[in-house]
Amino acid sequence: MATVCVGIPTRNRPEYVKEALQSVLNQTYQDIRVIVSDNASEKESALAVERYIDQLGSPLVSYRYQPIDIREYGQGRYLFQECREDYFTILHDDDTWEPTFLETTVGLLEGDASLDLVTTDQYVMDTEGQRQPQLTEEYGEYQGRRQYQEGVLPSILEPLFTYGFFPITGTIFRAESLKRSGLVDQDCGGNYPFEFNLFLRLGERNMKAYFAATRLVNYRFHRTSLRATEAKGLNREILETYIKLVERRKFAGAMERKRRQSLAAPYRNYAILRFLDNDRLGCYRYLGKALHVSPVNWKVWVYTVIACLFPFMIKPMFTRKLASSVKR
Numbered sequence: 001m002a003t004v005c006v007g008i009p010t011r012n013r014p015e016y017v018k019e020a021l022q023s024v025l026n027q028t029y030q031d032i033r034v035i036v037s038d039n040a041s042e043k044e045s046a047l048a049v050e051r052y053i054d055q056l057g058s059p060l061v062s063y064r065y066q067p068i069d070i071r072e073y074g075q076g077r078y079l080f081q082e083c084r085e086d087y088f089t090i091l092h093d094d095d096t097w098e099p100t101f102l103e104t105t106v107g108l109l110e111g112d113a114s115l116d117l118v119t120t121d122q123y124v125m126d127t128e129g130q131r132q133p134q135l136t137e138e139y140g141e142y143q144g145r146r147q148y149q150e151g152v153l154p155s156i157l158e159p160l161f162t163y164g165f166f167p168i169t170g171t172i173f174r175a176e177s178l179k180r181s182g183l184v185d186q187d188c189g190g191n192y193p194f195e196f197n198l199f200l201r202l203g204e205r206n207m208k209a210y211f212a213a214t215r216l217v218n219y220r221f222h223r224t225s226l227r228a229t230e231a232k233g234l235n236r237e238i239l240e241t242y243i244k245l246v247e248r249r250k251f252a253g254a255m256e257r258k259r260r261q262s263l264a265a266p267y268r269n270y271a272i273l274r275f276l277d278n279d280r281l282g283c284y285r286y287l288g289k290a291l292h293v294s295p296v297n298w299k300v301w302v303y304t305v306i307a308c309l310f311p312f313m314i315k316p317m318f319t320r321k322l323a324s325s326v327k328r
Contacts, residue, residue: 007079
């Protein structure tokens with residue numbers, strides 16, 4: 001049996017997924033089993049991927065077709081359910097690994113049995129796969145990866161709530177640790193925030209994460225990525241799921257303050273959705289929640305003033321933004 005189960009979820013991206021898969025087969029560490037899970041792609045796209053894998057003739061790779069769209073939560077659950085190996089990792093179909101990604105991360109896990117996961121730094125590349133140095137620096141700063149040095153992180157929750165920090169596509173997990181965490185909350189589905197949910201469960205169980213500061217993943221920015229189409233501030237499904245996930249948790253001390261503060265923006269944006277649904281009381285209720293968890297947040301105060309004193313401005317300001325938040 002292989003040591004690492006590599007899951008590659010894909011949907012209607014035949015050219016990108018070929019690059020992702022090839023980057024796995026180019027790894028210097030080859031004790032792997034790869035599952036390409038096709039999430040109800042259109043017929044032409046699915047056939048292209050299946051034929052490509054058949055032509056590879058690699059015993060390391062198998063292709064599975066999901067007849068209905070099970071989205072990111074479904075793909076994650078399916079791939080982890082198929083894992084029989086010691087380690088588990090997911091590579092998104094539009095990203096690629098550097099050749100030493102697995103050699104480095106598996107080596108760290110095997111060298112320290114107390115580690116539950118290893119996450120790495122990333123490059124940012126464009127649609128054509130060309131690295132973008134400025135975007136790499138900006139995204140690294142945005143995700144907080146310049147705030148931490150190589151080594152064991154003090155916690156998972158602190159960088160998760162503060163920056164997001166963890167990319168599932170650049171992280172390898174001890175499979176037993178994911179089993180103990182339950183992977184994700186059972187009543188959640190859809191796409192984003194699957195990754196946040198997974199790391200949240202690991203963090204609240206005090207799992208141990210190692211940050212490898214070397215850039216070993218190429219993260220692709222393009223207009224059809226979930227980041228571009230669904231991670232929008234006014235996506236109802238995202239807001240409702242995030243609020244549910246965070247509201248049901250409670251921590252202590254500084255972490256509890258971070259948890260509460262992380263709800264300010266979702267509450268604020270959900271208040272706007274309530275207003276656009278002609279639920280004025282619901283709008284005020286969620287603005288009140290936002291002020292309660294983060295009373296010095298200036299954006300919450302601006303939204304509150306507009307909703308209370310200039311409500312006629314809300315629809316012109318936010319209807320177009322709402323339309324750009326794609327819900328698949």
